[in-house]
Structures are given as C-alpha cells and as structure tokens.
Amino acid sequence: MASETPLPAFSAIIVAAGKGLRAGGDTPKQFRKWRGKPVVMHSVDALNAAGCGSIVIVAPPGLHAEALAAAGEPANAVTVDGGVTRQESVRAGLERIGEKKPERVLIHDAARPDLPMAVIERLLAALETHAGAIPALPVVDSLAVSDSNSTMTGKADREILRRVQTPQAFRYADIVAAHRSWTGALDAGDDAQVLMAGGGSVALVQGDERLKKMTFAQDFADGRTVAQFRVGQGYDVHRLQAGEELWLCGIKLEYDMGLAGHSDADVALHAITDAVLGAIGAGDIGTHFPPSDPQWSGAASGQFLEHAVKLANDAGYTLGNLDVTIICEAPKIGPHRPAMRTEVARLTGLAEDAVSIKATTTERLGFTGRAEGIAAQAIVGLCKLG
Numbered sequence: 404m405a406s407e408t409p410l411p412a413f414s415a416i417i418v419a420a421g422k423g424l425r426a427g428g429d430t431p432k433q434f435r436k437w438r439g440k441p442v443v444m445h446s447v448d449a450l451n452a453a454g455c456g457s458i459v460i461v462a463p464p465g466l467h468a469e470a471l472a473a474a475g476e477p478a479n480a481v482t483v484d485g486g487v488t489r490q491e492s493v494r495a496g497l498e499r500i501g502e503k504k505p506e507r508v509l510i511h512d513a514a515r516p517d518l519p520m521a522v523i524e525r526l527l528a529a530l531e532t533h534a535g536a537i538p539a540l541p542v543v544d545s546l547a548v549s550d551s552n553s554t555m556t557g558k559a560d561r562e563i564l565r566r567v568q569t570p571q572a573f574r575y576a577d578i579v580a581a582h583r584s585w586t587g588a589l590d591a592g593d594d595a596q597v598l599m600a601g602g603g604s605v606a607l608v609q610g611d612e613r614l615k616k617m618t619f620a621q622d623f624a625d626g627r628t629v630a631q632f633r634v635g636q637g638y639d640v641h642r643l644q645a646g647e648e649l650w651l652c653g654i655k656l657e658y659d660m661g662l663a664g665h666s667d668a669d670v671a672l673h674a675i676t677d678a679v680l681g682a683i684g685a686g687d688i689g690t691h692f693p694p695s696d697p698q699w700s701g702a703a704s705g706q707f708l709e710h711a712v713k714l715a716n717d718a719g720y721t722l723g724n725l726d727v728t729i730i731c732e733a734p735k736i737g738p739h740r741p742a743m744r745t746e747v748a749r750l751t752g753l754a755e756d757a758v759s760i761k762a763t764t765t766e767r768l769g770f771t772g773r774a775e776g777i778a779a780q781a782i783v784g785l786c787k788l789g
C-alpha cells in the first residue's frame with residue numbers, strides 16, 4: 404500500500420555480487436526465479452514502486468548483462484563490479500551512485516527479495532533525525548554463549564539484542580564519508596557499523612519477517628507445500644540436412660549436417676517447450692509460434708521455451724524438473740551435455756541439478772537410425788505451491 408504523502412527522494416544500491424553457492428545450482432541465487440520472477444527483480448520492483456530514483460546493482464564481474472536481465476532491464480538501473488567483500492561491493496556502489504548526487508541512499512541485499520513498502524517508509528522517515536536507519540526485529544529464542552568446544556558458558560541477554568535486516572538507509576554524504584574513512588576490519592558486519600565507526604547515529608526501525616534472507620535451496624520453496632503437481636510431455640522431429648546448422652538445447656554443434664525447420668529447428672528445445680505447454684494445457688508450440696508465421700523464420704528456439712515457462716509461472720506453476728532425451732545416431736551428445744544443461748537451466752530458471760539431458764541411438768532402426776532426422780522427447784514436472 405503506497406503511502407499517502409510522497410516519500411522523500413532516495414536512490415538505492417542493491418548488493419547482488421555474491422556467489423550464493425549455498426543455495427545450490429550454478430546460477431547465483433539472486434538471479435534465480437522465486438515466486439515467478441528472479442530474486443533481484445522483487446527488490447527492484449519494490450524500490451521502484453516506492454519511487455526510487457537511480458539504482459546501482461552491484462553484480463559479479465562478468466555477469467552484468469545477467470544482472471540487468473534478471474532485474475527486468477529497469478531504465479533507472481546501472482551495474483558496477485562487486486568486490487571481494489560485501490563492504491567493497493557497497494563502496495563500489497556508493498562511488499557509482501554518487502554520480503547522481505543523491506541525498507539519501509538505501510543499501511539492500513538482493514537476497515532479501517520480499518521488501519515491504521512500509522519498511523521503506525519507516526527507514527526514510529527515520530533519516531529526518533538520524534544519519535542512518537536499519538530495520539530490526541527482536542530476538543525470540545533464548546541465546547546461549549558457547550566456547551570453542553560447543554559448550555555453553557553462559558546466556559546472552561536477548562532483551563538488548565536485535566536481528567538486523569536490510570535495506571539500510573543513510574544520508575548519502577555521511578555513509579560515503581564513513582566508508583572512505585573506514586580503518587576497521589576487512590569487512591564490517593554491515594553498513595550501520597561503518598556509519599557508527601564514522602560517528603554517525605543509527606536509528607532502529609521495525610523490520611519485517613518477510614525480509615528473510617534467501618540462503619539455502621529449500622528457501623526457494625519458502626516453506627510452502629506442493630498444492631498441485633502436474634507433468635507434461637513433448638515430442639518433436641526435424642530432418643537432418645546438409646547446409647543447415649545443428650542447434651540442440653540452445654547450443655550450436657559443429658557437424659556436417661544440421662536440422663531443417665522454420666526456426667533454428669532446435670528439436671530438443673521444441674520438445675521441452677511442448678512438455679511445459681502440455682503440463683498447463685496451453686496447446687503446443689505450433690499454436691503459439693505457427694510455422695506459417697514469417698517472424699519465426701530462423702528464430703532462436705530459446706524464446707519459445709522462455710515463453711512457455713512464463714505462461715506456466717503466470718498460471719502459478721513453478722518448474723520442478725525436466726528430463727529430455729535426444730534420439731539420434733550422431734553426433735555424440737555427451738561432450739555437449741554440460742553446456743546444454745547450463746543453457747536449459749538458464750532458459751527455465753531451474754537449478755542445473757533439476758535439468759536432465761539424455762541421448763540414445765535407435766540401433767540404426769527407423770528414420771533416426773538411418774540418420775534422416777533427429778527426434779527428442781521431454782517430460783517436465785510443475786508444481787503449484789500452496
């Protein structure tokens with residue numbers, strides 16, 4: 404619910420440079436899909452709904468395009484390379500956003516996607532009286548002090564402790580000066596500690612459990628149960644022909660023949676696309692991308708699969724896994740399997756361990772055995788979380 408009175412102008416730095424390895428898969432967790440869109444897009448959309456000015460997304464070096472794509476190509480966002488530590492990443496973001504001379508800046512971890520407007524409002528209001536403001540929650544569990552042998556040596560007073568979240572809000576001049584003059588440890592716990600070291604005052608405002616940090620693979624199921632499970636299967640064939648390119652699972656293979664078709668004839672992606680469409684009862688690839696439509700001539704088939712996945716997400720389904728079998732005597736698929744898995748995972752938003760790429764010959768029997776064509780079969784599992 405947007406506030407009645409317009410919020411004061413602010414900019415934002417989204418720290419998205421982490422590797423997120425604990426979440427599994429090869430795609431950094433901040434770029435993986437959660438509740439129908441990439442994790443980082445949730446924060447960008449929430450900040451822009453609050454009227455954010457410019458946004459700097461601190462991205463892993465070499466993944467700026469992926470970061471902007473995952474963010475939804477927002478017009479007000481640019482990227483900058485992350486550093487070795489989170490603090491270095493924030494400093495890079497502060498220097499870059501400084502070009503816009505902001506008065507206020509929110510510094511937010513991309514891994515906390517569920518950002519309520521009310522928290523943004525509370526943070527900005529607190530900057531009227533403090534140089535910094537952070538969302539915090541009480542500690543509800545009792546706390547123990549442990550020695551190096553995991554033996555309890557005492558209790559900590561939870562009444563004086565708080566769980567701190569992001570975004571953290573700052574008057575820009577104060578936080579950038581504090582970062583520039585930081586002489587402390589390699590990496591401060593968070594930016595509030597940097598500001599305090601620089602003499603700034605930090606207000607605590609009420610946080611929100613929704614701001615839970617996505618850390619592990621199971622966080623992507625966010626504790627909800629599978630309310631509905633569906634499967635879909637797809638099958639496609641294309642003719643092998645000299646002079647054509649051979650595309651399979653979004654990868655171009657060097658081979659003396661290729662597949663003929665209206666699009667790039669990626670028979671494997673077509674089968675997977677049909678499996679996703681079949682699972683949600685949304686027709687088949689030809690009804691969405693008619694071979695009679697000139698706009699699909701030579702088209703890259705990855706867009707067909709992305710379209711089918713978006714339809715499934717829009718219908719409330721999340722892809723669980725997929726399994727595709729490529730049926731041909733040659734070329735050997737095995738050497739290309741890793742690149743194929745990476746590309747299909749990227750197109751579907753699945754973790755790579757949920758993407759299975761298989762291949763088989765037909766013992767020289769039938770049209771595939773005579774190398775007249777290549778066939779592909781695919782099956783996908785979708786779930787609607789309750």
Ligand SMILES: C[C@@](CO)(OP(=O)(O)O)[C@H](O)COP(=O)(O)OP(=O)(O)OC[C@H]1O[C@@H](n2ccc(N)nc2=O)[C@H](O)[C@@H]1O
Nearest residue numbers: 639664665666667668673687688689690692693694695699
């Ligand atoms: C990807 C695209 C891009 O244009 O072309 P290709 O690159 O494969 O040629 C098409 O979507 C590839 O559609 P695909 O469904 O495989 O093509 P076809 O086998 O020719 O079927 C086209 C349409 O006719 C319908 N159809 C097909 C066979 C049949 N006996 N009755 C039918 O009604 C299908 O429902 C399909 O929607």
